[in-house]
Amino acid sequence: MSGNSPLYLGFDLSTQQLKSLAVNSNLKVEHKVKFDFDADAKGFEIKKGVLTKDAEHEVFAPLAMWLQAVDVVLQRLQDDGVDFGRVRGISGAGMQHGSIYWSEEGERALESLDSSRSLESQLGDAFSHPYSPNWQDASTQEECDAFNNHLGNETRLANITVSSFLASIFLGKIAPFDVADICGMNLWDIKAGTWNQKLLSLTAGSSDSSALKRKLGATDVPDDGGASHGNISPYFAQKFGFNSSCKIAPFTGDNPSTILAVALRPSDAIVSLGTSTTFLMSTPHYKPNAAVHFMNHPTTAGLYMFMLCYKNGGLAREEIRDNLLQASHCPDPWQRFNQVASSTPLLGQTADPASPMKIGLFFPRPEIVPNVRAGTWRFIYKPKTKTLMAADDTTWHQPEDDARAIVESQFLSLRLRSRDLVESPSDADSHLPPQPRRIYLVGGASRNAAIAKIAGEVLGGWEGVYRLDVGENACALGAAYKAAWAIERAPGQTFEELIGSRWKEEEFVEKIAAGYQEGIFERYGSVVDGLDLAEKEVLKGEYNR
Numbered sequence: 001m002s003g004n005s006p007l008y009l010g011f012d013l014s015t016q017q018l019k020s021l022a023v024n025s026n027l028k029v030e031h032k033v034k035f036d037f038d039a040d041a042k043g044f045e046i047k048k049g050v051l052t053k054d055a056e057h058e059v060f061a062p063l064a065m066w067l068q069a070v071d072v073v074l075q076r077l078q079d080d081g082v083d084f085g086r087v088r089g090i091s092g093a094g095m096q097h098g099s100i101y102w103s104e105e106g107e108r109a110l111e112s113l114d115s116s117r118s119l120e121s122q123l124g125d126a127f128s129h130p131y132s133p134n135w136q137d138a139s140t141q142e143e144c145d146a147f148n149n150h151l152g153n154e155t156r157l158a159n160i161t162v163s164s165f166l167a168s169i170f171l172g173k174i175a176p177f178d179v180a181d182i183c184g185m186n187l188w189d190i191k192a193g194t195w196n197q198k199l200l201s202l203t204a205g206s207s208d209s210s211a212l213k214r215k216l217g218a219t220d221v222p223d224d225g226g227a228s229h230g231n232i233s234p235y236f237a238q239k240f241g242f243n244s245s246c247k248i249a250p251f252t253g254d255n256p257s258t259i260l261a262v263a264l265r266p267s268d269a270i271v272s273l274g275t276s277t278t279f280l281m282s283t284p285h286y287k288p289n290a291a292v293h294f295m296n297h298p299t300t301a302g303l304y305m306f307m308l309c310y311k312n313g314g315l316a317r318e319e320i321r322d323n324l325l326q327a328s329h330c331p332d333p334w335q336r337f338n339q340v341a342s343s344t345p346l347l348g349q350t351a352d353p354a355s356p357m358k359i360g361l362f363f364p365r366p367e368i369v370p371n372v373r374a375g376t377w378r379f380i381y382k383p384k385t386k387t388l389m390a391a392d393d394t395t396w397h398q399p400e401d402d403a404r405a406i407v408e409s410q411f412l413s414l415r416l417r418s419r420d421l422v423e424s425p426s427d428a429d430s431h432l433p434p435q436p437r438r439i440y441l442v443g444g445a446s447r448n449a450a451i452a453k454i455a456g457e458v459l460g461g462w463e464g465v466y467r468l469d470v471g472e473n474a475c476a477l478g479a480a481y482k483a484a485w486a487i488e489r490a491p492g493q494t495f496e497e498l499i500g501s502r503w504k505e506e507e508f509v510e511k512i513a514a515g516y517q518e519g520i521f522e523r524y525g526s527v528v529d530g531l532d533l534a535e536k537e538v539l540k541g542e543y544n545r
Contacts, residue, residue, distance in 0.1 A: 006087075007082070007086045008022065008089050009022050010257075010482070012092065012254065013092070013093070014254060015050065015134060016038065016048055016275060020077060020476060022077065025484065025488060025502075026502055027502050032476070037061075040072065041065045048275070048315070060131040060132060061098075063130055063132055067169070068119070068120045071120070074236070078240060084236075084240045084242045084243075084246075085242070088483075088487050089246065089486055090170055090248055091248075091251055091479040093251060093258075094163035094254060095163075096181060096184040096255055098162065099162055101128045102126060105126060110168060110173055110233070113172065113235035115238035162182075162184070164176065164181075166251050167229060167248060167250065169233075170233060170248050171248045175251070177216075178251060179222065179223050179296045180256040180305070181252050181253035181298075182296075183293075187199050190294060193223070200212055200213065223296070225298045225482065226299060226495070228248065229249070229250060230247070230248060249483050250298075251479070254475045255272070257475045257476075257479045258272055259281075259298070260478030260482055260495065261468060262508075262509075263500045263505075264281075265438075267281075267423060269281050270440045271439060271441050273314065273441060273442070273443040273445035275314050276310055276314075277313030278308060278309045278313075279417075281306055281418070282297055283305070286304050287306075289420075291308070293307040299482060299495035300494055308413075310413070311365050312365055316363065317337075317406055317445065319364055320399055321337040321403075324399050324403060338448065338449070340400050344400070344401065347524075348401055353523050353526075356382050356395075357382075358380060359381050359405070359534045360377070360402060361377045361538060362402070362409065363375055370535045372542055375538075379391055381527060381533070383526045383527065388533045407450075407455075408458060409531065412527065415528055416531055416532055425437055432462055432516065433460075433521065436460065437461065438465075439459055439460075440466050440468065441455060441465060442474035443472060443474070444472055446467045447467070453513045456514050456515040458521075458524045463515060465511070465513035466510065467509070467512045469507070469510060
């Protein structure tokens with residue numbers, strides 16, 4: 001591409017990092033940088049990107065740290081050779097289920113930024129609360145229960161059920177919600193396309209919710225995910241040399257953005273293996289249930305995406321890795337974990353498929369699905385009699401048995417909760433059981449061959465398991481694609497049409513493991529009900545506490 005050709009920036013504000021990358025019109029990544037909060041932030045006593053109050057189950061992040069990161073990331077992009085004058089569009093994503101509280105002074109502060117000073121030094125009064133509750137926070141269970149009870153039950157809540165922060169910074173004024181991300185806050189009626197009045201009244205504490213509506217912003221959220229919010233703030237044009245006509249496209253949630261990173265076809269699934277674990281698919285069918293997050297598709301009206309989200313992803317795996325590491329001297333911290341996970345028999349069984357199976361639930365933090373406190377539970381499941389018993393030292397060897405069990409249990413939970421949402425491939429042999437067509441792995445653990453192998457064994461994927469070549473930056477990549485589509489689309493051209501015509505699979509995707517394996521997939525299918533039993537057993541204990 002010419003040195004004067006357009007560039008599009010994508011940003012990903014996650015729990016532990018702010019990442020950004022630049023793609024050209026052919027979707028080729030030309031630059032990428034990151035700001036690691038633990039390693040790079042100055043003046044914040046954080047750990048893994050957050051502050052915690054364990055007694056109150058609170059997990060939150062300082063907004064000033066994120067502002068610091070924006071300036072530094074842009075400087076690093078410039079140092080990496082980005083000519084910001086080439087950038088025609090910007091989009092991004094923020095972790096979902098977090099909140100930002102702007103003050104009455106917020107918009108004035110954004111509009112009067114001085115390019116000779118940092119964002120951090122100027123926006124202290126822009127927020128009514130200096131912290132953002134993180135998605136790992138578990139301090140509001142009572143309020144969540146009130147939402148369920150107000151509508152009758154959690155299934156009904158699923159039927160009618162935030163990232164604009166970054167967009168607002170780049171725009172220089174408070175940006176509206178995104179059509180997909182708004183669905184994650186449990187106040188939006190997805191089918192009706194408006195706020196749910198009963199939940200607004202509950203949240204406001206009064207039948208008069210007009211003040212709350214004003215704080216939330218526009219009543220109508222545009223369903224065009226590529227509509228321009230406007231031009232970039234003069235602060236960035238003056239400080240970094242952006243063209244003043246650079247457009248700010250809607251920023252979405254991290255999970256909707258991830259689904260944009262692949263030219264996804266029906267029945268394809270994305271599994272994001274980051275701090276959290278998520279399972280994502282797009283579908284024209286709206287089939288909500290209490291365990292699955294349904295959202296509007298971030299770019300395409302008439303499509304939905306469903307998501308399974310777990311707090312205990314990478315952090316839980318790392319805890320077991322560290323337990324194994326204490327008894328070894330491997331220079332690579334994952335080497336021992338991978339060796340043990342790969343050499344342990346499937347489900348800890350003997351060669352007999354009817355022999356007892358090992359099931360573990362590993363939750364260093366309170367979990368979302370199932371909704372339980374932090375803890376570890378180990379079980380032995382007998383598939384012949386479909387009975388469950390607690391494991392002990394004679395049936396479970398710690399920490400060795402934990403390595404494979406944690407990976408299996410995380411993928412089995414995805415399979416349990418998506419089994420009514422996946423279908424048998426229509427263009428394949430009819431004997432194939434329901435499963436995704438392909439499994440795309442993204443996130444830090446997508447480079448772990450042992451984990452990828454188990455993903456295919458448990459989840460299937462009749463065409464195999466694949467990794468994006470920038471799998472650790474998939475969220476930022478999806479945001480950059482969104483910006484490119486927003487600016488370069490022809491009238492009526494969908495995201496799938498434009499990106500699909502330019503997306504070169506051989507340049508972006510690598511097959512890393514087999515998917516569906518006859519016999520193995522079915523054996524894991526026989527333990528899905530066992531996992532369901534194990535979770536119910538743990539929940540029974542919660543109810544009796």
